[in-house]
Amino acid sequence: MLRDTPSTVYLKDYLPPEFLIDQVMLWFDLDETETRVRSRLELRRNPAAQSRSPDLRLHGEQLELISLSLDGQPVAPAGYLQDDEGLTVRQVPDQFVLESEVRILPQQNTALEGLYKSGGLFCTQCEAEGFRKITWYLDRPDVMSRFTTTICADKQRYPVLLSNGNPSDTVELEDGRHRITWTDPFPKPAYLFALVAGDLRAIEDSHTTPSGREVTLRIYVEPENIDKCDHAMASLKRAMAWDEQQYGREYDLDIYMIVAVNDFNMGAMENKGLNIFNSKFVLASPATATDRDFQGIESVIAHEYFHNWTGNRITCRDWFQLSLKEGLTVFRDQEFSADMGSRGVKRIEDVRLLRAHQFAEDAGPMAHPVRPDSYMEINNFYTVTVYEKGAEVVRMQANLLGPEAFRGGTDLYFERFDGQAVTTDDFVQCMADAGQRDLGQFKRWYSQAGTPELTIQGVYDAAQQTYTLTVEQHCPATPGQPDKEPFLIPLAVGLLDDRGTDLALRLAGDSDPGPTTRMLEISEPRQQFVFEQVPVAPVPSLLRGFSAPVKVRFDYSNEQLMFLMAHDSDGFSRWDAAQTLAQRILLQLVDDPDSLVPEGFVQAFRQALQDSASDPALLAEVLTLPAESYLGDQMAEVDVEGIHRAREQLKTLLASELKTELLAVYRDNEVTGEYRPDADAIGRRSLRNLALGYLMQLEDQAIQALCIAQYRAGNNMTDVITALSLLADRDIPETAELLEGFYQQWRDDPLVLDKWFSLQAMSKRPDTLERVKGLLDHPAFSIANPNKVRSLIGAFCSGNPVRFHAADGAGYRFLSDRVLELDQLNPQVAARMVRLMTRWQRYDPARQRLMQTQLERILHTSGVSRDVYEIVSKSLEHA
Ligand code: B3K
Numbered sequence: 034m035l036r037d038t039p040s041t042v043y044l045k046d047y048l049p050p051e052f053l054i055d056q057v058m059l060w061f062d063l064d065e066t067e068t069r070v071r072s073r074l075e076l077r078r079n080p081a082a083q084s085r086s087p088d089l090r091l092h093g094e095q096l097e098l099i100s101l102s103l104d105g106q107p108v109a110p111a112g113y114l115q116d117d118e119g120l121t122v123r124q125v126p127d128q129f130v131l132e133s134e135v136r137i138l139p140q141q142n143t144a145l146e147g148l149y150k151s152g153g154l155f156c157t158q159c160e161a162e163g164f165r166k167i168t169w170y171l172d173r174p175d176v177m178s179r180f181t182t183t184i185c186a187d188k189q190r191y192p193v194l195l196s197n198g199n200p201s202d203t204v205e206l207e208d209g210r211h212r213i214t215w216t217d218p219f220p221k222p223a224y225l226f227a228l229v230a231g232d233l234r235a236i237e238d239s240h241t242t243p244s245g246r247e248v249t250l251r252i253y254v255e256p257e258n259i260d261k262c263d264h265a266m267a268s269l270k271r272a273m274a275w276d277e278q279q280y281g282r283e284y285d286l287d288i289y290m291i292v293a294v295n296d297f298n299m300g301a302m303e304n305k306g307l308n309i310f311n312s313k314f315v316l317a318s319p320a321t322a323t324d325r326d327f328q329g330i331e332s333v334i335a336h337e338y339f340h341n342w343t344g345n346r347i348t349c350r351d352w353f354q355l356s357l358k359e360g361l362t363v364f365r366d367q368e369f370s371a372d373m374g375s376r377g378v379k380r381i382e383d384v385r386l387l388r389a390h391q392f393a394e395d396a397g398p399m400a401h402p403v404r405p406d407s408y409m410e411i412n413n414f415y416t417v418t419v420y421e422k423g424a425e426v427v428r429m430q431a432n433l434l435g436p437e438a439f440r441g442g443t444d445l446y447f448e449r450f451d452g453q454a455v456t457t458d459d460f461v462q463c464m465a466d467a468g469q470r471d472l473g474q475f476k477r478w479y480s481q482a483g484t485p486e487l488t489i490q491g492v493y494d495a496a497q498q499t500y501t502l503t504v505e506q507h508c509p510a511t512p513g514q515p516d517k518e519p520f521l522i523p524l525a526v527g528l529l530d531d532r533g534t535d536l537a538l539r540l541a542g543d544s545d546p547g548p549t550t551r552m553l554e555i556s557e558p559r560q561q562f563v564f565e566q567v568p569v570a571p572v573p574s575l576l577r578g579f580s581a582p583v584k585v586r587f588d589y590s591n592e593q594l595m596f597l598m599a600h601d602s603d604g605f606s607r608w609d610a611a612q613t614l615a616q617r618i619l620l621q622l623v624d625d626p627d628s629l630v631p632e633g634f635v636q637a638f639r640q641a642l643q644d645s646a647s648d649p650a651l652l653a654e655v656l657t658l659p660a661e662s663y664l665g666d667q668m669a670e671v672d673v674e675g676i677h678r679a680r681e682q683l684k685t686l687l688a689s690e691l692k693t694e695l696l697a698v699y700r701d702n703e704v705t706g707e708y709r710p711d712a713d714a715i716g717r718r719s720l721r722n723l724a725l726g727y728l729m730q731l732e733d734q735a736i737q738a739l740c741i742a743q744y745r746a747g748n749n750m751t752d753v754i755t756a757l758s759l760l761a762d763r764d765i766p767e768t769a770e771l772l773e774g775f776y777q778q779w780r781d782d783p784l785v786l787d788k789w790f791s792l793q794a795m796s797k798r799p800d801t802l803e804r805v806k807g808l809l810d811h812p813a814f815s816i817a818n819p820n821k822v823r824s825l826i827g828a829f830c831s832g833n834p835v836r837f838h839a840a841d842g843a844g845y846r847f848l849s850d851r852v853l854e855l856d857q858l859n860p861q862v863a864a865r866m867v868r869l870m871t872r873w874q875r876y877d878p879a880r881q882r883l884m885q886t887q888l889e890r891i892l893h894t895s896g897v898s899r900d901v902y903e904i905v906s907k908s909l910e911h912a
């Protein structure tokens with residue numbers, strides 16, 4: 034916990050390590066009362082070091098030193114100095130062996146970083162800097178070493194003992210304990226170290242790589258979950274085959290293990306050969322998991338597997354380069370999911386997430402570049418900017434190079450840097466070399482924060498038959514970066530003629546008409562593109578496929594948006610046109626509840642519903658209105674109540690105008706037969722449930738009965754949870770009984786109960802905060818479990834804007850009370866939660882004051898963690 038103001042780490046201060054560690058041997062003696070960790074490090078001076086001090090400085094926190102020796106000789110007390118952050122060993126030789134033994138207390142580790150206990154299991158989480166809570170080490174990603182790990186524990190309680198690499202035989206010991214040694218042949222940074230011990234069961238399968246390696250695949254879970262692993266295993270096998278095909282990458286050890294644990298700070302962790310997962314991203318059955326859960330499992334399993342090459346074989350030089358592995362791996366998992374399901378829908382979902390969360394982050398006090406240049410606490414930089422915008426930055430390089438040169442670029446990257454710790458510049462250089470082009474300007478995407486805005490105008494000249502697009506780019510200031518240099522932006526455009534057909538695009542100077550979508554390269558503050566031989570005034574389709582993470586301003590009429598909605602050949606752009614129009618209408622309704630909704634809009638929805646058979650999944654996306662928080666982001670000052678009212682109003686209007694069509698869609702899209710989470714079935718369920726959501730706006734008893742019937746039918750968790758959520762929004766007499774029944778039915782399944790907490794936290798009912806407070810005392814709730822915190826507190830504060838931002842400030846008090854409580858236990862999760870209050874400048878003066886007061890209160894609480902301090906102080910800095 035914090036005593037002084039935390040210091041800031043800067044990218045510009047990076048220096049190579051003074052020492053390297055060639056070999057690490059670790060011995061763990063696991064026990065309920067204390068755990069002992071012995072380590073043997075083979076150290077030598079780094080020939081590439083740029084500085085030389087006589088002493089060795091190792092990281093280490095919360096370690097109780099038992100013994101320390103250098104080349105077999107005990108180090109005298111005067112020979113070392115221990116402080117809160119590490120150990121300095123004085124006057125060391127150029128090459129030596131350092132051995133130490135420490136005592137740690139995993140059973141008291143509520144921060145879930147380092148070695149900790151989750152229920153009856155021992156497990157680890159070392160990224161970013163958790164290894165230093167296990168033993169003294171050079172805990173930085175550019176120190177890569179070969180690890181050998183021996184684990185010893187009571188055999189009955191911990192029959193399964195796992196670590197990275199390949200196992201030796203188990204040795205039975207006399208006192209009821211047993212011991213095993215794992216050897217990982219691949220040098221790795223300490224953040225990829227993992228250990229698991231517990232009473233686990235596994236399902237096993239195998240995969241043969243193209244070069245003929247037989248890989249054993251195992252998923253370990255607690256005994257009661259053994260029947261919920263099949264989807265994860267099938268996903269893993271698909272991911273392995275996909276990476277072989279798409280990137281020519283195959284797995285490199287004889288065994289690949291995944292372990293599911295209930296207490297985990299994030300989604301999962303790509304430890305070499307031994308991934309540790311939040312059970313939410315492993316366990317699934319049709320009765321307990323929704324379509325979203327099935328998709329989430331497939332994508333997180335793939336993401337962690339893909340890290341074996343993009344992250345593990347090639348890792349980050351320092352934590353400023355985090356997006357080197359995360360942006361690239363997210364891009365890879367996005368493409369994998371696109372290939373496994375519906376590509377168009379996947380793109381829409383990803384863009385929706387980016388716009389809702391990353392654009393907001395980029396416009397707020399925590400805005401930072403994809404490659405940040407400073408941090409106080411690195412755990413605060415596992416952000417949507419580093420991950421999702423980082424993925425867009427990789428995607429733009431693919432857009433600029435085309436698929437073949439992009440694949441050439443990744444091949445070059447794997448060949449050039451295998452076994453090394455490198456930078457985002459190194460990655461871009463591979464792309465530049467493979468694409469034979471200069472990407473110097475492109476690199477600004479890594480160093481400049483903020484969302485660029487493109488203001489575009491189109492002028493048609495009938496006499497010349499030309500259409501001229503004038504594109505201006507501008508990027509708003511972000512903290513520490515008042516002025517920005519122009520970006521290199523790939524802008525995919527098409528032109529539709531008056532019947533909605535794509536025109537072949539011919540730019541001045543082209544000899545032949547080109548393709549119907551062109552990737553324009555925007556590099557100047559202002560640029561013009563003249564399309565020739567354009568027979569009629571076209572409607573431009575801009576930023577097709579969301580070719581760059583930018584905002585586009587173009588003065589479309591409502592009619593043009595409806596035209597694009599109906600005709601654009603690019604599914605993403607059809608959806609985007611619908612969103613733009615819906616947003617425009619909603620913001621008008623916020624201003625004036627009596628403003629008229631254009632008849633054409635209702636008509637366009639009707640048309641789409643009548644045409645629902647063509648692509649239900651895409652239609653469901655088109656018919657989903659922009660979220661309240663996203664609408665707030667489009668306003669100069671967020672009107673919390675106005676937005677909620679307007680959105681409800683428009684939903685109700687659409688429901689009453691389109692009741693017949695919605696009922697038909699509901700009836701026609703029932704999915705019968707065995708549950709399958711394939712793209713077609715998922716699409717139909719999502720459209721059907723969306724229709725039910727609109728219909729429930731009507732407060733019509735027959736429809737409520739339909740909803741209750743859907744709940745009671747209990748076909749699958751997607752349909753059940755949708756129905757129960759819709760009921761929980763309303764004062765329907767049956768709701769209380771159904772909620773209680775649901776709890777009784779699932780009281781032993783923590784992941785299902787997470788959904789139960791969430792849907793109550795997101796209820797539109799006016800008394801939701803009181804209910805949420807009550808649920809904090811529910812026996813199934815635990816503030817020590819991150820999934821529970823996210824399901825109840827997180828869902829309320831981020832998924833229920835109208836209740837969280839209640840004018841009396843009760844929501845803000847609630848959140849800051851929880852943050853202070855959590856910070857004592859788990860600073861990483863506390864820092865995640867406090868973020869939900871950091872965009873206070875976006876609200877009216879009264880709410881601003883209420884939020885500021887709570888933030889000040891947190892900041893001035895003694896002992897606040899570095900994690901929370903960084904977020905709160907940065908958000909108040911720009912007051
Ligand atoms: N690399 C981990 C995230 C670690 C977060 C540390 N605070 C999961 C992932 O991105 O795959």
Ligand code: ZN
Nearest residue numbers: 336340359362
């Ligand atoms: Zn990752």
